[in-house]
Amino acid sequence: MTPTSSQADAQLPLRQMLICGALIVTLSMGIRHSFGLWLQPITMAHGWTREDYSVAMAVQNLVWGAAGPLVGWWADRSGAFRVLWLGALLYALGLFGMATTDQHLSFVLTCGVTIGLAQACTTYAVIYGVVGRNIDASQRSWAMGITAAAGSFGQFLMVPLASTLIHKLDWSPALSSLSLAALLIGPLAFGLREARRQAPAAAPSQHGKTAALLDGTPISAGAALKEAFGHRDYLLLTAGYFVCGFQLAFIGVHLPSYLRDHQLDPQVATTALALIGLFNVFGTYAAGTLGQRIRKTWILSFIYAMRGVAMIAFVFTPPTPLSVGLFAATMGALWLSTVPPTNAVVAQMLGVKHLSMLGGIVFFSHQIGSFMGVWLAGRLYDATGSYQVVWWIAIVLAFAAALINLPIREQLQPARRLVSA
Structure with missing residues (x-):
C-alpha cells in the first residue's frame, strides 16, 4: 500500500503504527476483559459481596471515562508516547495492588482508580488519535477497524491465559504476572512516537486543508469543545454510546457468575469470554470496512438492534454450553464493532486535530x-x-x-470550517 501524503508528512509508517497500536490495545483490553474471572475468587477470599467487587469495577470504568478527555487533550497536544508510558506504569501498579490488598477501600483505589487511569492512557481514544492524525480520511475507518480487530484478538488470547494462571498459580500470583505483562505497553509506545509537531497557522483537517473558523482562526481545544457540545448529532452519538458501555460492562464482568449460578462449569465462562474476543475480531474489522461504503450510523443502529435480539434469545433459552457459545459468538461479532464507526463519525463531523479529546468525551x-x-x-x-x-x-x-443513531448526520459542518469540497 502506497502511503498517502498525510502519512508521509506524519513520518509514521502505516504498518508500524497499526501493529504497535494493535498490540497495545491487545494488552490493555485483553487484561481488562479478563476481570470477570476474578469476581468469585476475590469475593470468596475476602468475604465480600458481588456488589463490593462491582463497586471497584464501576469506579474503574468511571475513572477511565472521566480521565479520557483530559488524557486525550494531552495526547493531542504532546503525542501519545508519554501518555502510553504513564499508562503502562499505572496498569502494572494497579494490578499488583489488586493482588496484594485485602481492604476494600484499597481495592477500590487500585482496581478502580489506578487501573481506570491506566486504561484511559492505553486504549482506543489515545491510539485512534494517532491513527486519525497519520492516515488519510479515505482509509481512516478501515485503519480503525484493523486496529480494533487486532486488539480484539487480545481478549481471545488473554482470557484463557488469565484463566490458566488463576488455576495454576491462584488468583493473586496470576494478577502479579499480568502486572508484568502490562509493562510491555511502554516499549511498544516507541512505535507510536510522532515527530514533534510545530504549532501551525492552522491545524490539518481530515481533508488535508485547514481546520479553522471562518475568520481563519485555528480551532483551539476550547472552541472544539464548544462546537461539539452545540452539535446535535455529536450529542446523539454520545448518548447512544452510553448503552454500549452498559451492556459490555454488565456482560463482561457478570457473565461468568451468571453461568456459575446456572450450574455450568467455569470453563464454559472462560470459553464464552474467549469466543467474544475471537468473533470481536471479525465484527470490528467488518464494521470498519463497511464504514468506508455505507453510513456508519446505520451500522451502529444495526449493531445495537442485533444486540437486543441476541439478548432476548439468550434470556429465553436455558443456558447450556451450546447456547452460551452461540450467544458469545453473536455478541462477540457485535462487541467492539461500535468503536471504529463511532470514532470515524467523530472525526468526520469535527475533524482530527482534537480527535483524542472529543473521542474521549464520547467515551x-x-x-x-x-x-x-x-x-x-x-x-x-x-x-x-x-x-x-x-x-x-x-x-x-x-x-x-x-433509534437514537438513525437520524445522526455524518457530514462535517461546512459553516464552521474552511475545508476543501
Whole structure:
C-alpha cells in the first residue's frame, strides 16, 4: 500500500503504527476483559459481596471515562508516547495492588482508580488519535477497524491465559504476572512516537486543508469543545454510546457468575469470554470496512438492534454450553464493532486535530454506562438473587440506542470550517 501524503508528512509508517497500536490495545483490553474471572475468587477470599467487587469495577470504568478527555487533550497536544508510558506504569501498579490488598477501600483505589487511569492512557481514544492524525480520511475507518480487530484478538488470547494462571498459580500470583505483562505497553509506545509537531497557522483537517473558523482562526481545544457540545448529532452519538458501555460492562464482568449460578462449569465462562474476543475480531474489522461504503450510523443502529435480539434469545433459552457459545459468538461479532464507526463519525463531523479529546468525551458517556451496568448488576443481584432485571434493562436500552443513531448526520459542518469540497 502506497502511503498517502498525510502519512508521509506524519513520518509514521502505516504498518508500524497499526501493529504497535494493535498490540497495545491487545494488552490493555485483553487484561481488562479478563476481570470477570476474578469476581468469585476475590469475593470468596475476602468475604465480600458481588456488589463490593462491582463497586471497584464501576469506579474503574468511571475513572477511565472521566480521565479520557483530559488524557486525550494531552495526547493531542504532546503525542501519545508519554501518555502510553504513564499508562503502562499505572496498569502494572494497579494490578499488583489488586493482588496484594485485602481492604476494600484499597481495592477500590487500585482496581478502580489506578487501573481506570491506566486504561484511559492505553486504549482506543489515545491510539485512534494517532491513527486519525497519520492516515488519510479515505482509509481512516478501515485503519480503525484493523486496529480494533487486532486488539480484539487480545481478549481471545488473554482470557484463557488469565484463566490458566488463576488455576495454576491462584488468583493473586496470576494478577502479579499480568502486572508484568502490562509493562510491555511502554516499549511498544516507541512505535507510536510522532515527530514533534510545530504549532501551525492552522491545524490539518481530515481533508488535508485547514481546520479553522471562518475568520481563519485555528480551532483551539476550547472552541472544539464548544462546537461539539452545540452539535446535535455529536450529542446523539454520545448518548447512544452510553448503552454500549452498559451492556459490555454488565456482560463482561457478570457473565461468568451468571453461568456459575446456572450450574455450568467455569470453563464454559472462560470459553464464552474467549469466543467474544475471537468473533470481536471479525465484527470490528467488518464494521470498519463497511464504514468506508455505507453510513456508519446505520451500522451502529444495526449493531445495537442485533444486540437486543441476541439478548432476548439468550434470556429465553436455558443456558447450556451450546447456547452460551452461540450467544458469545453473536455478541462477540457485535462487541467492539461500535468503536471504529463511532470514532470515524467523530472525526468526520469535527475533524482530527482534537480527535483524542472529543473521542474521549464520547467515551466518557460509554463509561458512565459501564459504571451503571457493572454496579447495578451487582446491586440488583444482591437484592434479588438474580440478574434477570438487568438483562431486560440492557435489552430495552439496545433498541433505544438503535433509534437514537438513525437520524445522526455524518457530514462535517461546512459553516464552521474552511475545508476543501
